[in-house]
Structure formats: C-alpha cells, structure tokens
Amino acid sequence: MNSPREPSGGAFPVDEALPALKDALRARNAAVLVAQPGAGKTTRVPLALLNEPWVRGAKILVLEPRRIAARAAAQFMANSIGEKLGDTVGLRVRFGSKVSGRTRIEMITEGIFTRLVLEDPELKGIAAVVFDEFHERSLDADLGLALALDAQHGLREDLRILVMSATLDGARVAKLLGEATVIESEGRAYPVETKYLGRDARMPIHQEMADALARVAANEDGSILALLPGVGEIRRAADFLSERVRDNTIDIVPLYGALDSDVQDKAIEPSPPGRRKIVLATSIAETSITIKGVRVVVDSGLARVPRFEPDLGLTRLETVRVSRASADQRRGRAGRTEPGVCYRLWDEEQTRSLLPFATPEILAADLTGLVLDLAQWGVHNPATLAWLDAPPTAAINEAKALLTSLGAIDENGAITALGKKLAKLPLHPRLAAMIVRAAGDDNALLAAEIAAVVSERGLGGNDADLSHRVSEFRRDKSRRGEEARNLARRWAESAGGKICETPPAHTGSLLALAYPDRIAKARPERGGAFLLANGRGAKLEQTSALSREDYLAVAEIAGAAQEGRILLAAKMSEAEIAAHFSDKIVQTEEAVFDPKARAVRARAARKYMSLVLSERPLEVEAGDETARALAQGIAALGIDALPLSASVTRWLERLRFLRAAEGEEWPDVSPHVLAKNAERWLAPFLAGKTSLSEISAGDVSNALHALLPHDLSRRLDAEAPDRFTAPTGSELAIDYAAEAGPTISVKVQELFGLSKHPSVAAGKIPLVLSLLSPAGRPIQVTRDLPAFWRGSWADVKKEMRGRYPRHVWPDDPAAAVPTRRAKPRGT
Numbered sequence: 001m002n003s004p005r006e007p008s009g010g011a012f013p014v015d016e017a018l019p020a021l022k023d024a025l026r027a028r029n030a031a032v033l034v035a036q037p038g039a040g041k042t043t044r045v046p047l048a049l050l051n052e053p054w055v056r057g058a059k060i061l062v063l064e065p066r067r068i069a070a071r072a073a074a075q076f077m078a079n080s081i082g083e084k085l086g087d088t089v090g091l092r093v094r095f096g097s098k099v100s101g102r103t104r105i106e107m108i109t110e111g112i113f114t115r116l117v118l119e120d121p122e123l124k125g126i127a128a129v130v131f132d133e134f135h136e137r138s139l140d141a142d143l144g145l146a147l148a149l150d151a152q153h154g155l156r157e158d159l160r161i162l163v164m165s166a167t168l169d170g171a172r173v174a175k176l177l178g179e180a181t182v183i184e185s186e187g188r189a190y191p192v193e194t195k196y197l198g199r200d201a202r203m204p205i206h207q208e209m210a211d212a213l214a215r216v217a218a219n220e221d222g223s224i225l226a227l228l229p230g231v232g233e234i235r236r237a238a239d240f241l242s243e244r245v246r247d248n249t250i251d252i253v254p255l256y257g258a259l260d261s262d263v264q265d266k267a268i269e270p271s272p273p274g275r276r277k278i279v280l281a282t283s284i285a286e287t288s289i290t291i292k293g294v295r296v297v298v299d300s301g302l303a304r305v306p307r308f309e310p311d312l313g314l315t316r317l318e319t320v321r322v323s324r325a326s327a328d329q330r331r332g333r334a335g336r337t338e339p340g341v342c343y344r345l346w347d348e349e350q351t352r353s354l355l356p357f358a359t360p361e362i363l364a365a366d367l368t369g370l371v372l373d374l375a376q377w378g379v380h381n382p383a384t385l386a387w388l389d390a391p392p393t394a395a396i397n398e399a400k401a402l403l404t405s406l407g408a409i410d411e412n413g414a415i416t417a418l419g420k421k422l423a424k425l426p427l428h429p430r431l432a433a434m435i436v437r438a439a440g441d442d443n444a445l446l447a448a449e450i451a452a453v454v455s456e457r458g459l460g461g462n463d464a465d466l467s468h469r470v471s472e473f474r475r476d477k478s479r480r481g482e483e484a485r486n487l488a489r490r491w492a493e494s495a496g497g498k499i500c501e502t503p504p505a506h507t508g509s510l511l512a513l514a515y516p517d518r519i520a521k522a523r524p525e526r527g528g529a530f531l532l533a534n535g536r537g538a539k540l541e542q543t544s545a546l547s548r549e550d551y552l553a554v555a556e557i558a559g560a561a562q563e564g565r566i567l568l569a570a571k572m573s574e575a576e577i578a579a580h581f582s583d584k585i586v587q588t589e590e591a592v593f594d595p596k597a598r599a600v601r602a603r604a605a606r607k608y609m610s611l612v613l614s615e616r617p618l619e620v621e622a623g624d625e626t627a628r629a630l631a632q633g634i635a636a637l638g639i640d641a642l643p644l645s646a647s648v649t650r651w652l653e654r655l656r657f658l659r660a661a662e663g664e665e666w667p668d669v670s671p672h673v674l675a676k677n678a679e680r681w682l683a684p685f686l687a688g689k690t691s692l693s694e695i696s697a698g699d700v701s702n703a704l705h706a707l708l709p710h711d712l713s714r715r716l717d718a719e720a721p722d723r724f725t726a727p728t729g730s731e732l733a734i735d736y737a738a739e740a741g742p743t744i745s746v747k748v749q750e751l752f753g754l755s756k757h758p759s760v761a762a763g764k765i766p767l768v769l770s771l772l773s774p775a776g777r778p779i780q781v782t783r784d785l786p787a788f789w790r791g792s793w794a795d796v797k798k799e800m801r802g803r804y805p806r807h808v809w810p811d812d813p814a815a816a817v818p819t820r821r822a823k824p825r826g827t
Helices: 013-027 041-049 067-080 110-119 139-154 170-176 205-219 231-244 261-268 324-335 348-353 368-377 393-406 417-423 429-439 444-455 466-475 479-495 504-514 574-580 624-637 646-662 671-676 697-705 710-719 785-790 793-803
Strands: 030-035 059-064 089-093 096-098 105-109 126-131 160-165 181-185 192-196 223-227 250-255 276-281 294-299 302-309 314-321 340-344 519-522 529-532 537-539 551-558 563-572 585-594 599-608 611-618 723-725 731-733 743-747 768-772 778-782
Touching (some): 013 030, 013 041, 013 181, 030 041, 041 059, 041 126, 059 110, 105 110, 110 139, 110 368, 126 139, 139 160, 139 368, 160 170, 170 181, 192 324, 205 231, 205 294, 223 324, 231 276, 250 261, 261 276, 261 479, 294 324, 314 551, 324 340, 368 393, 368 417, 368 429, 417 429, 429 444, 429 479, 444 479, 466 479, 504 551, 504 574, 585 624, 599 624, 624 671, 646 697, 646 710, 731 743, 778 785, 778 793, 785 793
Parallel strands (some): 030 160, 030 181, 059 126, 126 160, 192 340, 294 340, 537 563
Antiparallel strands (some): 302 314, 519 529, 519 551, 529 537, 551 563, 599 611, 723 731, 768 778
16 A cells, blocks of 8 residues: 655644654553644644554544544645545545545544444554544543543554643543553744733623724734634624624634534635635634634633533533633634734633633533443443543433433343444434334434434524424535435434435424423413423523414523523424323322412313323312422412511521521521422421411411421520620610621610620620610621720710710720610709
C-alpha cells in the first residue's frame, strides 16, 4: 500500500512533540497528549502515526465531539497531502460519509464510534483510537473510552488508545489509561488582549450582544466571532445587528450544528478580499475549528447545556455561565492567526467565580442509552469498567427502570431480543422503541421521520407542531434534509415491517409510544395550560393552534420542571390513548381537592396515569381519604391557606430561628416544607373534615405542636422564649422574624440595673435591643448593653434629660433601679 505524501503547509508547534509521542506509543499501548490551542494536534498527529510499525496497514480512528469539527479536520488533512476527501483520509458522520477501500484515517463522531465498537468489540482492522478534544467530556466520549479500554484489556492488547486535549488533567487521564505517558505541546497562540464590557441583566443577551458587536465592528479591524448560548439568540441578534451595522462590507453569518454543511463552510472560510464578517456562533466554535480571519471574539459567557430531569423523564436545555476553561478556550479563538482582542460581556471580578471546568455530561445526563449500550456489551454493573467519572448510581437505576418498562432489558439487567433491536438504532431508546413498535402497524417510516426531526435540531423548521415539521421535513430539498430522510428510511428498514408513507396526522399517536408519560391533557380553566401524564404541568403559547387541542403528545419542554414551556408537540385523541394504552387505563373512585371550592369532592374516574379521561361525581364521605385529599390541597395552595393564630405564627418563627442557629436537630418548619409534607403532619388532625372552612386555628396548632418531641418543646421554651422579662417585670414579645435577629423594643428605663446583655439560644445569640425613649421613639439599637451603658449612654442621657425632665436619667444606669414610671410632679 502506498504511503500518503508528507503534509504541506509548514510546521506546527505539535511537530516538536511527535517524536516523543511516537516513542510512547511504540513502548506502550496508550498515551496522553496535552496540546494547547493552535498546536495542530487534530490534523498533524493522525498523519504522523500512520506509518508507525505497529499500525501495519490498519486504520486510525479519530473521534471528534462535533460533526463540523470532524468534517473540517478531515478536509484539511486531505488537502494537506494533496488528495481528495475519501482517499487516505475519510469521514464518517451521521449525515454523510466519505470513505473508500483506500481510507486509512477516519474522522468520526464519538457516537459513531460507540456503534462501531458495539458491533465489533475486537475492532478488527483498527490500529488506534484517538479521542480528540477529550476535555469536552461528552457522554459518548466517556462511554467510548470505557468500552475501548475494556476491549484493549480483554481482546486487543495491541490496540493503541491516545487521548488528546487542550485543557485536561493529563495525570488523571494517564492513571485511567494504566499510567500512560503524558506528552505536552505548546500551542500557536498570538497575544490576546481581554476587555470587559460588563452586563446589564435587564437587557436580553441577544440585544446586548448586538449592541456590543456594533460598537466593536466600528472600532476593530478583521472578522469577529460572537459566542451566544443558542440558535434563538443567534437569530434575534442577527436581526438586531442588521439594523445597527451600516458597513456594507461586513457579512453577518450564523454557525451552529443544525445548519447545512455549505452554510457552515461559509462561516469557517476566509472572507473575500475587501470584506469581513461577524460570525454568530454557539459553543460549536469554541474548540476544534479555526475560523479564518477572526481576530476579535465577543463572548456572552453563556452556554446551553442538557440537564436531565428524572422526575419529568426528559432532558431540558439550561442556559448556564461557562467555565473558566471554556472562557479561556473562547478567548484563544482571537489569537489563532494573529494578535487579537477578546471582549467579555461580564465584569472582570466575575471571572473568579466561574467554575474551573464544566460538569461532565455523564454526571448530569439521561443515562438510558448508556445503560442499553452497556447491556449489549454484556455489562450489568458500570463499576466493572474504567471511568474518569463513574456514572451516578441514581441515574443508572432510573435508566434501568425505563429500559425494563420498554422491554429492552430483563429484571436482571440482561439485554432482551427487543433491546438488541433498539441498540442497533443510533437513537435514544425511547425513539428506537417507537420505531420498532410502529413497524408492527407498517408505520415505521413515519416513526423514523419523527425520530429524525425530534433528535436533530432544525430539521423541518421551528413550528411547535411536530406534524407540521414532519411535513416540512418531507419537502426539504437541502443536502442535509435528503441525507436525514435517507437515514430515517434505513432506520425504518432495520425495524422491519412494510415501508410506506403515512400521513403526518398520526404523528401524535406515534410520538406517544416514545413518551407515554408525556401525553398531556388541556386544563380548560387556564388557556394554553396542560397537565402531563407524569403529573407535571406545562404550558403552550396561546397563539399556537395546538393550545386549543384537548390532548397532546409532547416531545420537548424547556424551562422549569414544575411548569415547563412546550416547544414541540403533536395533537392526539382520547381514542388514540385508549387504542395504544388500554392496559394502562384504570377505573377509580377517589377523593380529590377542588381548589375553586376549597373543598374535597368525590368522583368515579377513568384515568391514564395522572390524566382523568372521564369522570362522574360521587357523594363525599369524610374519612382518611378525604383528610389526605384535603391535606394535598393545602400542599398545593400553600401554608398561608391555613388559619394560623398569632401565637402559632410566633411559635413557628421561634422554631425556625433555632433550626438556623443550632442545626437540623430542630424540625424544618419553613413554609414550603410544611406545605410539601402537609399530608404527613396535618392529615391525621383533619378527621371528619372535607373543606378548608372546617379547619380551625386550634386544629393547625395541635398538628404543628405534634411535630416537636417533648424534650425539644422544653428546650424551645428555654432557648427561644416567646417573651423577655425586663427588670421591671414587664413581659416583652421577642420578634424572631426581625431581619437583624431576635429583637425586643423596650423603654431604656426598664433596663436599669441590668449589667449583663440578655441572649437566646443557650447564650449563643445576643438579643437585639431596640431602646426607646419615654415617648416610645427609638434612640439606640445595641447587641452589647454593658458597652452602651459605659459608652454612648452619656450622650443619650444628656440629650434626653432636657426632653424628658420628669424621667430618671442616672449617671450609672447599670446600678440604678429600673422603672416604668415618671418622677412625681414637682420632684
């Protein structure tokens, strides 16, 4: 086999590290390369290793976290050796591959590698696996490395594993790889000046970015890279920016993963002579790719990351501040080809509060796909594999429960025949299960099209109605659209059944097969509001036609888990619910709380999970069930719905104070915790009651006092007494809710003779004394009465004696007799 020509284009900083890297991989089967941005590691290392003796004509796989990075690096390497992409250097990504029998280096995405190693654990014909930009710590990268190490240890001792990164704890990774050698390389970075523009939190980030870019473009030369959290901000910033930038030599170009490769190439390639550009990008532009001509970066400091909500059963995107490592990577984009400047839309002191590194995806993601992949690998316990960060046990158990309910694994965690079918599809197991189930009704193609639109952002447009997106997806003539349709057809064919085009009207009923817990029913009393089958609330813009539907199947939700915003859904009918989920529909008789009537009512209901499909009223019979329903209603309304006497309110404040002062031995009686646990502490005291109006302040007092054991009740009275007894005998209420701490207001004459400052919490917390004049007006606040007597008392006495001559103003108040009275007239 002919060797490729030496790469052209001059030397790169990483070239100096290549001899040491070659030596390390000849001596051992693993190594770590820490190379700074601009070193050239992505494109120089694979070509340099290709003719090493241990390769022996086999392939080198290079894993990239993003398709755009894989494509750009593959094209660059092919160009550098004077060949076409698909010859020595090939590309294998979801939407489009270019490989041939001559291909020796394959640039692939991390998810593609997972599929390859699961199908061929020995990785036949593969000499090395290179994990590039490993610091991004995607779920697929962590899983891929664990599987590669397991294959190396058990099947392929000669397999080389190389982990490369710009910002990484090399020693920690080296230990995972069996004390592998760590090689370091300098980067090619020009000086970058950092300027902080601050942030006005009242202004939307897209508007603030557009304003900043307009100013920067007017004062800086060269092209500009602007980093924003998401596609929505990019589009809105582009609209704002087009109105603010009057220079017709500046092009405004978007860059994000959902764009066609032709549009992405336009963002990466240099501008024509006499022109420059502003590239509005997501974090896709943070690493791996060099955007030619950029010497200015404007960083929003924000990124959008996936966060799995186990209670909701979905992954939602959350906007977060970037880590310091990410901020440094973004800053470095300005110095790749010449000296540059980075503008940050935050204050300089905020940089210190940034997390050092982003949270690895494996610690916050939905692990259902990972657990299915491990089951196919034959691993039931993830702890048997080597991980840089082990997947959390709780998330693993959640994933196992879902896979068991899908029939993908058995109760012992072993993969089933259905699970093997699902694992062949490079999709979330929910979507894969939808396609396989739909194949039984010859709906596999529509299900696969739904899976493509749901899993690939941007396909089919931005309509909230998934059936409309599917229709647009079918009409999409772009290269990406055609490749996605071909891929969907292959998914459908692998599921079996007849392949035929089904009207998009069935979209909702098929989507429900993937997300049965996200079937939603409209709440007629609130426009656009829906209740999900899992018990959570969600809302939809009332301008959407879907907001007027009785039932929806929901694909995507953003925002708070309790009341999320529906981004993507499709209509479905009660008949479709009955047809698909008849085994899950139950008939019940139950007591429920009616928030309008503020009372319990009884009903016979036909239910699917938390959704009431139909109901009829029943007569209410007071008992344990109605007490629990009443308590649940109070939990929803909040503790303020209860009749609380003034003495009980003070009792709660005292208890909250001691918990804050002394810790968790005192029960948490904060309003939200009391509301959340109302069924536990309040329901036993609601026997025979069916409405809020029947609950008395005494009922609430008895229920609350029952929370406190007798010994703590005695300590409460001793350590947080309701009142303070002044030297005169006056009983003064202590305000435990005061912002300054436990406070009493007292006329100063009543404290004469008191030489020690009063305290609570067993002497740990001094009372705040608000000292009053004889007319009840504040004259001083103190936490140290003896110091007040010795110090500022002289000035107070001097001023007050003239105003209140009939009251006592002694020289030594600590030794004087306390009094509530004025001196007799004439004295």
